[in-house]
Amino acid sequence: MFPLPQKESRAPTACPGLASAQDLDSNHGDGLERECSRKPERKLPEFSGVGDAPATVPSDSAYLSSRGSVIKWFWDSAEEGYRTYHMDEYDEEKNPSGIINMGTSENKLCFDLLSSRLSQSDMLRVEPSLLQYPDWRGHLFLREEVARFLSFYCKSPAPLKPENVVVLNGCASVFSALATVLCEVGEAFLIPAPYYGAITQHIYLYGGIRLVCVYLDSEATGLDTRPFQLSVEKLEMALQRANSEGVKVKGLILINPQNPLGDVYSPGELRDYLEFAKRHELHVMVDEVYMLSVFEESAGYHSVLSLEGLPDPQRTHVMWAASKDFGMSGLRFGTLYTENRDVATAVASLCRYHGLSGLVQHQMAQLLRDQDWISQVYLPANHARLKAAHTYVAGELRALGIPFLSGGAGFFLWIDLRKAPPTLQYLPEPTFKEEMLLWRRFLDNKVLLSCGKAFECKEPGWFRLVFSDQAHRLCLGMQRVRWVLEGKPQVPEDSPSYQSQEPGGQCR
Structure with missing residues (x-):
């Protein structure tokens, strides 16, 4: 979603790749056609890193900096559809x-199930330490539970270490903080496309980091291939293209299971991608936020943390959150696992702005500890x-x-x-x-x-x-x-109420 610099600037489009339908944090609107028309414009800074954003944004507020105008533009362009939904x-x-x-x-x-478990007495605890400033990496008791939880469900060859865990308020914050500490302004990550579009905002709004798309094809190219399949060859071509345009690529983003494809990378594919990154000294940010939402056993999911001997453990950073697998996107809990202590420390410093309350940390530790219930x-x-x-x-x-x-x-x-x-x-x-x-x-x-x-x-x-x-x-x-x-009329004002029933019932 971050095409390389264009020779000619482009005007806003109705469904820009960066922001027209970004998930709960965004994912649903297009508002540019209406919001951006007939307003004075302000030129974006060079290497601004806003994906398919136009070369100019509307300067509709005398109170905002140029950076503030770009940030507001993201909100206006990304949130229109979602706001429409919430109003109706x-x-x-x-x-x-x-x-x-x-x-x-x-x-x-x-x-x-979640309401019942989160309402139990062990979740309701208040003590002085939970009401005070924590270790910004997260309370030790929570990081210990995260390490045990990931060790078990990721099937790591050896127990993961609490000192390699940093806890933040959601994966959006993990993306933002990690990209900011790994890259200089204007540097870039490779990302296979199509991909979860809100990542553009996550890595740009703080760090000014860009995305270079590795575009995948919908048609399978052979008997052993599948639609939208990522290959090392495509990664190499995208990296060469970026280098030829003068774009410094610092890393690769992998989403596994993939959003929006629902695809699952095999252990062999994961190792191939990690070996590619090692050859080019690239960091790898691995988003495993759907790892427990694999409902078909035949999918054969494997976490990157399950691999024996990561090719470059100091440049491999894994994130997970409770938003998807536990259906708790409103709780705002995400975690980073990295063996690179410098990276962990730098991200932890940003947890001053992205930390969790002590009460939520206690709840999450209790939940992750309850392996029998999970x-x-x-x-x-x-x-x-x-x-x-x-x-x-x-x-x-x-x-x-x-x-x-x-x-x-x-x-x-x-x-x-x-x-x-x-x-x-x-x-x-x-x-x-x-x-x-x-x-x-x-x-x-x-x-x-x-x-x-x-x-x-x-x-x-x-x-x-x-x-x-x-x-x-x-x-x-x-x-x-x-x-x-089928081209039928719009929904009537007095649509009938539908009673709850099992999917597959007669509800057409």
């Missing part, structure tokens, strides 16, 4: 004609519910004749709306403008999806559809998707 959020009783959110990657399937109660139920929801939505898409990709991990399907069956019309023309118009038709019909451009997919017509929601909302959301694709 679906409620089964109070607002049955409201917007169904199938765009934000949140797990809403296990609130009953392994015997929560994970089996969560995986079964994810699989059931996935099966239902996949069946609905097949009935519509819509191709999709899914690797058996994560909360989403990567759906291909480029080619329509004879009865449907998706994209009149294969352009990002038409993709954006289709995104708007979905929103007008009260269902929120994420368009492919938001993930810097190079081919117009791909969308990410999130299925990790309760049955009655999934049924209604898929009905509205069908309405749009």
